[in-house]
Amino acid sequence: MMYLMRLQMTHAEVSAPLKTVGSRTAQLMIALYEGGQTTFTHTDVERITGLRPASARSLIRHAVDRGIVSRLEPGLFVLVPPELGRATEFAGNPYVVARQLAEAGEYFISFASAMELHGMVTQPQFVIFTSTTKRLRNRTIHGTEFRFVLIGREDVFGTARHWISKQDFVNVSDMERTIIDGLRLPAYCGGVTEVAKGLCMRRNEVQIDRLVEYALRLGNGAVVRRLGYLLDLYKLAAPEELQRLRDSLSATYAVLDPVVPPDGAYLSAWRLRLNVPPDELEAVRRT
Numbered sequence: 001m002m003y004l005m006r007l008q009m010t011h012a013e014v015s016a017p018l019k020t021v022g023s024r025t026a027q028l029m030i031a032l033y034e035g036g037q038t039t040f041t042h043t044d045v046e047r048i049t050g051l052r053p054a055s056a057r058s059l060i061r062h063a064v065d066r067g068i069v070s071r072l073e074p075g076l077f078v079l080v081p082p083e084l085g086r087a088t089e090f091a092g093n094p095y096v097v098a099r100q101l102a103e104a105g106e107y108f109i110s111f112a113s114a115m116e117l118h119g120m121v122t123q124p125q126f127v128i129f130t131s132t133t134k135r136l137r138n139r140t141i142h143g144t145e146f147r148f149v150l151i152g153r154e155d156v157f158g159t160a161r162h163w164i165s166k167q168d169f170v171n172v173s174d175m176e177r178t179i180i181d182g183l184r185l186p187a188y189c190g191g192v193t194e195v196a197k198g199l200c201m202r203r204n205e206v207q208i209d210r211l212v213e214y215a216l217r218l219g220n221g222a223v224v225r226r227l228g229y230l231l232d233l234y235k236l237a238a239p240e241e242l243q244r245l246r247d248s249l250s251a252t253y254a255v256l257d258p259v260v261p262p263d264g265a266y267l268s269a270w271r272l273r274l275n276v277p278p279d280e281l282e283a284v285r286r287t
Contacts, residue, residue: 024049025063032079036167039078039092039100072097072141094144095162098130099170101146105134108159108171110149111188114178117162120198129188131155131173131181149188158214175202176210180218183226192257192276196230197284208237212244222254229256229270233278234285246270 031048032040045056060077063069069077070090078092095109095117108114111129115121127145133156136148158177163169173181182188182195189195199206208231215227228245231237246269255262255273264275 024051024059025068028059028063029068029079036165038168039072039076039096041077041100042075070142073139076100090142093164093168094128094146095164095170096168097141097144098128098146101139102130102132102134102136102148105132105136106153106156107132107134108156108173109162110173110178110181111185112182112190112194114173115182115189115194115198117172118175118178118198118202120175120178120201121194122197147188149185155218157217158210175206176214179206179211180214180223180227183215183223183230184218184220186257187259191259192226193280193284196234196281199230199236200234200285203234203236206236208241212237212241215245216248221248221250221252224248225254225270225272226256229267229272230281232270233281 028045028048032038032044037044042053042056042060045051045060046053049056049059051059060069064071064077067080070080070092071077072092076097078090078097080090095113098109098113099107107130109117109129110131112121112125112127113129116125127147129147129149131149131151133151133153135150138145138147140146158174158180159171160174161169162172172178179195179199182198183192186192186195189198211227211231215224224245228242228249231245232242249271251271253266253271253273255275256264257276260275262273262275264273264277266273
């Protein structure tokens with residue numbers, strides 16, 4: 001392991017901090033790497049090294065000073081990859097960081113972040129959305145914004161593992177749940193048009209019966225209306241699936257996209273106000 005030896009340096013680099021490790025730090029790093037754990041806490045350090053809290057904090061302070069470890073926030077750290085040389089600030093994989101931040105409760109990567117993991121977007125995402133059963137504060141770490149959406153335990157369904165690397169995975173909403181969540185809170189996905197684009201991009205892989213099942217299970221009338229309309233517009237669902245959705249509708253109307261002004265024609269078939277023009281959504285299918 002590259003960190004377990006003193007790095008070779010040129011004469012011009014002598015004044016820079018040396019990335020050297022003692023036996024305790026080496027013990028910590030080996031255990032973390034072998035366990036596939038790149039982010040860790042003070043508790044992890046105490047457990048692995050057997051050090052008392054004050055000594056564990058001191059060890060990590062020295063590791064941070066040497067650029068072996070980067071501090072993400074108080075009490076949360078990430079190993080700096082050896083190939084980064086003298087870097088002393090490293091954010092790690094943002095999805096793994098989100099998992100660590102939400103570890104105290106059930107969680108899954110969701111909304112636009114899940115769309116990115118599933119290849120349902122064409123633009124890079126700069127906010128990491130995580131649904132969690134524990135109320136957590138939003139925060140920005142090394143330039144990446146982490147936003148947490150509180151959900152009930154009964155709403156933890158439709159998730160899967162997504163492997164970030166050979167050792168690291170995160171829980172993520174599956175494609176169908178990602179679309180349903182996007183229709184529930186379009187603002188977290190860039191609007192209904194972006195959700196529709198993701199649906200069209202993965203239309204050959206999305207399971208329509210599962211989409212309908214999830215929408216009915218969530219019990220959100222606006223989601224049922226929006227999903228039914230898109231499936232109908234794009235001719236993606238069998239008549240019996242559309243009828244399942246229609247049978248659950250009440251007489252009230254919802255807007256198609258709450259992100260944009262509430263104007264446009266009313267569509268009685270799906271109890272929707274079409275504040276996104278149908279031709280705009282049709283254009284998405286052709287892109």
